[in-house]
Amino acid sequence: MWEHQSLFRVSAQLFAEGIFNLLDRNLRPEVFLLGLASGREEDDPQSVVVEPASLRYTPAEFGSIKSLAASFEQDIGPRENVYHLHPQDHDRMEKQHWYELVCRATDQTMQQIVKKRQENRRSFCSTPLSLNGYLVVVVVQLAADAFNAYYTLPGKQGQTWPASLPHAAVLEFLHECTRALREADTADNEQPVLDRDYNEVLRGAGRRLMLRISPGNMHGLYDACLGVAALRHEGDEGRGTMLLGRRQHAAIVPVLTLETPVPLRDHRSIRKLLELTEGRTGLVSDASHVFGLGYAVEEGDARYEPLATVHFTNHYGWELRHAGHTLMRVVSNTPRLPQGKVQADNFARVVRQVFPDVNDEGVDYLWELALEASGQSHGTMLCISTGAKPEAERLRRQCFRVVPRPMTAPVLRQASSIDGAVLIEPTGVCYAIGVILDGQATEKGDSSRGARYNSAVRYVSSSPYPCLAVVVSEDGWIDLLPSALHT
Incomplete structure (x- = not known):
């Protein structure tokens, strides 16, 4: 479609990860581009371009989008004639109407493909942008179970009607991608730039959601x-x-x-x-x-x-x-997003993902400890690691090592009253308290969160052992940070 399409797609992928990881790392965003050639017939092999070419979806699966969009036009029937003072205004409105139909057709096509493949994905499409003879659509997919886990507003939803904060973030992300493509089309270097701060994008999403919820918009x-x-x-x-x-x-x-x-x-x-x-x-x-x-x-x-x-x-x-x-x-x-008490089913799912050898009894035991940690009003951190013993030795100068013993809820309540993490094995055996976690700097951090949260992110990102950090912030936020989602 254009020279820098691969670079833009990679930039958009990193941009999406930066935004949605701040909301919920389980959303796992995936971005790809879809190009529909304006001057080619649908049976032409070059009529559809998918970026990246290695995507699991083939161009042939999107070959009927324009025909589907045209059928929507027939279903709508004759529209009211609107007269514009300038001929270009009329052309612009007609193009915008056609782009909206193409967006609707792309969205329906994606839903059919995902349903047919039985994928755990929710797909969202941008309004097409004409670029070098192609209608370029940005598609972002999120994990359906994580996306659907949050409360959604009743009633209609769409390009300007977000139903939740994740949905509003999707709309803001797609808006930024379209803006970058439009500016690149008019710029000399033709390289789309996605340089907006992640938190600023989320602020825009918050404004969208508040606009939807406020009386009279x-x-x-x-x-x-x-x-x-x-x-x-x-x-x-x-x-x-x-x-x-x-x-x-x-x-x-x-x-x-x-x-x-x-x-x-x-x-x-x-x-x-x-x-x-x-x-x-x-x-x-x-x-x-x-x-x-x-x-x-x-x-x-x-x-x-x-x-x-x-x-x-x-x-x-x-x-x-x-x-x-x-x-x-x-x-x-x-x-x-709201972070309340840790949910038992979500905690069990994450534990089994990180520690597949832990049985149901062990999951219940760790859940009891996580509940106790989540009740600390001053904030605390429980770090569960298969390498708790060697890590306690490695971090001996920045923790209080203890004689190994099974952790219990009353003891955890006392041990977590000081700064630092409580380090235990998946079996519940404790090796250290007051642990100051280390780790390499990572882009997965969040400057708006405290030192406790960011040190946990660095630790689980660079730990050589499977681990899970339960982080309770002083402001009441509770995060599950599993190492499996950072490898």
């Missing part, structure tokens, strides 16, 4: 919440709830109504009003103004309707929830 809600969370009132952190709904919403019972609604951009006033919230009672906002206090009716009430709420949890921290489900957590202006 009001812009600025995300940044308003950032501004409110950054303020203190008389030295105290901001804590409270804000209900999002149109004015006089039937599912919101008013408690106190302001005579003059306060603009949401007035961060200091909103921060002060948060002091009035308590329990179920929160500020009521239409994403533009706050017009009082109220609370949502119970689910069994005839007026009930799932509502979006913003929960300010601490300084620079807040959460977006819908119908009781957490859609995203924002810490220091960085959106992340």
Whole structure:
């Protein structure tokens, strides 16, 4: 298609890994390019180009996309005539309409291929971009089980309607790829550049999600919440709830109504009003103004309707929830997926992946220890490694070695009260406490997270032994970092 297509595809793959690894490493993104020749018939062998050429999908599997797109046009039927003042406007609108049909056809084709092959993948396609005689589509695939594990908003979803934070991140990623291709088409060097900061992409995804959730699709809600969370009132952190709904919403019972609604951009006033919230009672906002206090009716009430709420949890921290489900957590202006208590089935799956010799009884035993670690409010780390004994010897100058003994929950609670990791074997035998983990620097780190998280990432990335780190951060985040996903 063009000279630098392989370089762009590799750049897009690394870009996707950097973004989605910050959300959930189990998403395992895979990016490829699809080129549909504009001037060739579908039976022409060169009518479809797949990059990379070694991809498991063949060009022939995408040969009928343009015919499928044309059939969608027939199904739509005659469209309303729209007259434009300039002929180029009409051509541009017609091209955009055709590109949307091609995108829809590509998406349907990918769904059929994945279903036929019984792959555990979710596919997303960008709107085509005309480049050197080809309609270029960027396709990103994510692990379906990991993607579907998160709560999604009900109703329609699409190119501008994200249903979850991972979906919003996909849309933001595809937007960046299309932008880079468009700029390369007009630049002298023709080399697409994907240089946007990963966290900035996630901030864009957070804004997309907030735009979807806000009543009337009001812009600025995300940044308003950032501004409110950054303020203190008389030295105290901001804590409270804000209900999002149109004015006089039937599912919101008013408690106190302001005579003059306060603009949401007035961060200091909103921060002060948060002091009035308590329990179920929160500020009521239409994403533009706050017009009082109220609370949502119970689910069994005839007026009930799932509502979006913003929960300010601490300084620079807040959460977006819908119908009781957490859609995203924002810490220091960085959106992340909700990380609550470790789930038993997910923990067991990861343990069996990293330590295939551990039986069900052993998994239950490690699960009990992980639960105890996850309950530490000050943060801690449990490192499970087949090389716990030699690693305790290697790190003897940066840990407290102990006489080997089976770890129990009460002992773990005491051992994890000091800084550093608790180092145990998959059998549960402990060899060291207060371990300062080392490891080589890696791009898989996250500058927005603390030293505990990043040291664990470095350690499991470079460890010669199969290992699993259970990282509990002081802000309540819980991460499972298995070495198997870093090799």
